[in-house]
Amino acid sequence: MRIIWSTYLAAFLVGGLICLAGQVIYDRTKLTMGHILTGMVILGGILGGLGLYDPLIKFAGGGASMPIISFGNSLAKGAISEAGKTGPIGILTGMFELTSTGITAAIIFGFLAAIVCRSKG
């Protein structure tokens, strides 16, 4: 296993700053966390379309690929790359190509948790 410590430092700083931005927006505006996360996904889609988010992932690794912005980036990239191969229909077929892992995992774990546990709220 190859560990590059500078990537960890970058992941900490970039990931931390993205979360800090979310917290500051949450504290200083009337927006809910749902608004903020939705906004971040839209931002990620636009940055992905412009090809600006992948360089950040290359630089910060998990610091850029763990925050929800990367979900929007992955949706856009899936749509774009499949559209490049199969034409405009690829926008539809490629949309979830990269994000299916996350969505599927969340559905399965959500379902299993609901079966096994009960609400703590």
Place this chain on the structure above:
Amino acid sequence: MSQKPLPTPEQARYQQLIKEMEPPARYTANALWAFFSGGLVCVIGQFFIDLYAAILHLPPVEASNPAVATMIMLGAILTAFGVFDRLARYAGAGLAVPVTGFANSMVSAALEYKQEGFIQGIGSKIFILSGSVITYGVVTAFFVGLIHALLKR
């Protein structure tokens, strides 16, 4: 219902008193907590990326997929055991903005609406919080993809 009656002088004084006694919002502390916890979550994610790159022999870009799934699993487990909310009280956006927050939104919704049954409860309402993220993400990506496809011609 009729309009709210105007506050009596006594009520107004009481409201003023509440405002003065209220603890000041802890913006700086919240921001620092979000920064450190969010950074830590991403470092853990980076660790899983490296781990999967090594044991599955994947390039780092592809290793982030199983790493994201692992972080979602961790977020789901913490939510299911009721630990997530306790951590999130301090971490705030530090836990909400990474994929752990996505997992939390789905698992907590599934748990909360369990009592409404499998179909109308768990099945439909599992997306009640995360739905907007998926919807607007897909809408954005659709138009981004469309613009890309049109510009490529």
